[in-house]
Amino acid sequence: MTEVALILLSAVLVNNFVLTKFLGICPFLGTSGKVETAVGMSFAVMFVMTLASVCSWLVQEFVLVPLGLEYLQTIFFILIIAALVQFIEMMIHKTSPVLYQALGIFLPLITTNCAVLGVALLNVQQEQTFVSSALYGFGAAVGFALVLVLFAGLRERMDVSPVPALFKGSPLTLITAGMMSLAFMGFSGLVKI
Amino acid sequence: MPAMLRNLAQRLGMMAHSFDGGIHPSDHKLGAGLHSEPCPLSPVHILPMKMHIGEACLPLVAVGDRVLRGQKIARSEGYVSVPVHASTSGRVVRIEEYAIPHPSGMGMPSIIIESDGDDASDDSLEPITDWRNTDPALLRERARMCGLAGLGGAVFPTFIKLVQDSRFPIETVVLNGIECEPWLTTDHRLMLEYADEILTGLAIIMHMVNTDSAIIAIEDNKSDAAEAIEQALALRDDLEGARVVLLPTRYPQGSEKQLIYSLTGREVPAGKLPMHIGMLCQNVATARALYRAVVRAEPLTERLVTVSGDAMPRPANLHVRIGTPMRYVFAQQGLTDFEDVRILHGGPMMGELLRHPDVPVVKSTNGMLAMLEASFMGGHTQEQACIRCGHCSEACPAGLVPNLLADQCRSDQFEKAESYDLFDCIECGACSYVCPSNIPLVHYFRYGKGQIAQQRREKSFAEASRLRSEAREMRIERENQARAARRSSVRKTHAPAAESTAKTDAAGDSAADKTDEGSKD
Amino acid sequence: MTGLLYALLSLGTFALLAGIVLAVAQKVFYVEGDPMVDKIDALLPQTQCGQCGYPGCKPYATAVASEGEEVNHCVPGGERTMLAIADLMGVEPKAVEQEAAAPMLAFVREDECIGCTLCIKACPVDAIIGAPKQYHTVLADHCTGCELCVEPCPVDCIDMLVKPELIEHWSWPLPETRRSRLGHERREHHAGHA
């Protein structure tokens, strides 16, 4: 039980993918304009990341290793992720057309979200068990979702601020992301795995 | 600090309930000790066609007609409307657009009467002295006929509220003598000088809505008024269910919803009226006007106005005829030079800044304040950035978060502002009053509300247009089909002459169809 | 050799599996029509004026939703409509090409009208009434000010008048202390993108 909590805590806060590993920055900046969009993106990423971790672990364990095909890791994992993303894209299009519009190009781009592939590869690298890799994937996604939603809140506030023209848009967004990352450094050493 | 302690004591002991938020502005009630006096008759009276909330009236008189005081000169159009009466005898000289006390500075069609000095009354209306045995419906018609509208400032037609609705029986009538606006002293003076008239008005209201319970609410900075009412009450035997409640002074206690909460601990649900929880609120001045209308058959042609302000040489409480030009009233009290003076219509918290004094006194005019430009707002006019101190949210009696709302209105995020309950704002101004950054919060809310109303109008117009356009397309489609059908049948008969007649017929039909449809709307 | 065979086989099988799953999903989550059209149509002012280059509001909405048409073609809707559509579509706002004029009303000078019914046929919202050889009148409450009736009139008896402003519809402008600075800047910022 403690271990479950520790893995989650580590993935969510201490080793946050966005703020300490700097993975998945593209969708982080692209879809954090509005809280609603960010929440939608969060769920999509959570779904894809968790399933991708599980599937990639299964493939790694039962296909690649027995057949000695570890060198095909990347291709296989990308294939899994791409299929999952296609699936969720269709699902969102059906269930929430507005969210589908709002996420726009960033939805198919989850495929190339390095955080998703990162989780899958890190799981293999760290030789996680099935459960812990699922947890790790889920935790990483929750961490991504957490900072995405927090950041969307901040950006909504910055949107109505009289920001100097020089810093308007991306510069201020990056500065703020940096400040958030600094704040997240406070978590360093919180969990030792 | 003493105010804080007193407040605390009242909260703990005497007071069972107290509305959230609120402020304690210094009250400047210069006129509290000044006996009311009549304002001399002005040579000209300007009577706008709408001095109430609702639809405007249509003139019944023409230029050159002679009118009498109390004569109906404009009839009401629609339900939410009351007629307009001449406030003195004289001749109608013009009917034209005239500026009214409104922040837009825009005008309103008005009847302009030149006074003949006789001040002769129209006495076609019969007094109803035996109102106790009169059908409430008749009394209600009397209230409408006499042009009564809420004199506390909202000017909602009074008769509409004075109704017996079996679904929402009125349990308690609240007579509002709070007058929490700084500077204003009209209700205060009325209670001191016309306690009996007010109480009779209250008795009529209670008879009309069929209840025997009433609360007369007064703030504790007017304890003399409360005493006067109590004394008058003691002398009467018909108002046993009425009691005076003295509330601790706090702005905006006079606001209907906040007052009801202070008195009963019950809230009027959002989007509902006090009558939905069995309450009816009337202002003391309205109660007196009702008494005058019923027992003395006097339409609403005069009201008490506080003429005050720090630029006012002689503050006073004046009985002013409705339609009297404000410039004339100010001149009577010694103010003729309006250089560096700001004129407020109503109190400083909810009243409106006027562009010039050339507007008439209307039914909602409870005060006319002349403020020195230098002391206006205490000099706090330069808007600074919001530091989110939360004082506005603490002061808000409605439980809103004004600074977030203002941000949303300012940046045109109206949907979000609505979801933050912009329309629950009562525009009392407590938030702007406490704001250390001098942000005109209420101004932003009014901007937002106006824009949302505009968008709603546009939206419903667009929707109506869409339906009309779709209906038209369907009709054209139908016509084309009909024409095609006819043409094919005609062709079968091989009669060229008949074909041409059919064609003209079809054209005529379609035009006729169309006019029919158009005239239906 | 076997390694390569395994690789090809496993990858192929896997791709096939994924393909089947997606094909099924495609059936399950099939979206009929484009739900965005109605949403966009609801934002348009429904003047049916055709100034966007489409024969009405709905066709323009369809074009925006499915043909990637720009969001800034609606003239009467002005900037507000453009921003609303851009927001809904999640695209960058573009500057409106033409400032929206004050709301107008068509008015028929009745003594000059010959009762030809051409304007009646032109009106997209049936806001003009009158029979042949009779004076025609514009129903002010329904006129959208689209000007489509002006052109067909053979005697030029239709005027476009500015819609009178009502005191009830007056609303406070932004305070002059810091007049709309933020909103203004934000819009300029967006316009800059275009």
Place this chain on the structure above:
Amino acid sequence: MLVMLSSPHMHGGDSLRMMMLTVILALLPAAAVSVYLFGWLAVLLILVCMLSCLATEAVCLKLMGKSLTTLLDNSAALTGLLLALTLPALTPWWMAVVGSIFAIVLGKQVYGGLGYNIFNPALSARVILLISFPLQMTTWIIPMSAATPVVNLYDLSTCLTLFFAGPDALKLGLDAISMASPLGHVKTEWTLGVPVADALAHYHYSYLGAFLGTEAGSIGETSVLALLIGGVFLMARHSITWHIPFSYLATVAVLAALFSGIDPDHFAPPMFHLFAGGLMLCAFFMATDPVSSPVTPTGQIVFGIGCGVLTWSIRSFGGYPEGAMFSVLLMNCAVPLIDHYFRPRVYGHESGRKS
């Protein structure tokens, strides 16, 4: 010219300048204690920080073509003072200047100036300094060394040399005048497996000393008493409400009491947590910074609890000995969401939120 403004046409008289000035006044006791403890070093540090904040603000305003009168709102001076009070006494002058520039530029002006910053400017500068210069930012001078024979901090020239040229110029080893902070000490010992009580005993920790301010720490955070006086003054002047400080301190105290009750060897007692490090300063002056904290009372309580949980967690488990600054910054990120979800109940509405 008549500017048409909507009602109200009356104002209560509060002003930004006065609010900021009140906070500066409330910080005076803590500043006075720091001068007593660290002599001219504290004076120099405070002056340099305040002046460089004001200068930076002036430059920023000039660059953006805004009126310099904004300087008079006292907010830049306040940021400078707050930053100075969170710095160790031995901070070199250039670090103070860099920190001040960070505070004003990155903390405030890039967001559009006063009122729009997301993070507390002084705290963000402090954290940037801590991460950039970890050694200097955790080197604590022995308090009361003002009068010790090693170095006389009441002597202006000594302090000028220390401040502008560093301890090396006086041929002083850092070890001679510095020591670990109580929090740092306990954390180090704890990682070595020493029980908390023993660690505190080795340190000669005194609760009274911590209360009055004679334990090591940044110049303005040592004296709990002085900070309490300032906090109470702020509440009396209605500059802040009780919600954030109370919920913050109470959360730390409750968590500490709970865990030190379960395992006193690993977790420090509540009193130690409350008196140690920058908690008091953060609770009364940083977390309550109106701009970067929630607006509504419920939101403020949530904010305070969040700060408390994070502070205690970082102190008890994290890599850094002190978590107060980080936790306030972290909670700053959540303010827009807290504001959205913890609005007060609107009159006439059911208590449930629609969205």
